[in-house]
Amino acid sequence: MAVGKLMYCMASLSLGLKMKNKKTREWKRNMERKWRDKEMEWMKELVIESERRRCLNREEKEE
Incomplete structure (x- = not known):
C-alpha cells in the first residue's frame, strides 16, 4: 500500500514537473x-x- 502511494506521488510529481516545463517552454516561446x-x-x-x-x-x- 505504501509503495503504491509512493509510486503515485512520484508519478504525480513527475507529471507536474513535465507540465511545468511544458508551460515554461510555452511561456518562453x-x-x-x-x-x-x-x-x-x-x-x-x-x-x-x-x-x-x-x-x-x-x-x-x-x-
Missing part, C-alpha cells in the same frame, strides 16, 4: 514571439522613417 514581433514593428518604423527622411532630403535638394 510566447515571449520570444512577442519580442520578435516587436522587433519587426520597430524595424518597419525605422524603414518608414528613413524613407520619409530620404524623400524630404531629396525634395530639399531639388529646391
Whole structure:
C-alpha cells in the first residue's frame, strides 16, 4: 500500500514537473514571439522613417 502511494506521488510529481516545463517552454516561446514581433514593428518604423527622411532630403535638394 505504501509503495503504491509512493509510486503515485512520484508519478504525480513527475507529471507536474513535465507540465511545468511544458508551460515554461510555452511561456518562453510566447515571449520570444512577442519580442520578435516587436522587433519587426520597430524595424518597419525605422524603414518608414528613413524613407520619409530620404524623400524630404531629396525634395530639399531639388529646391
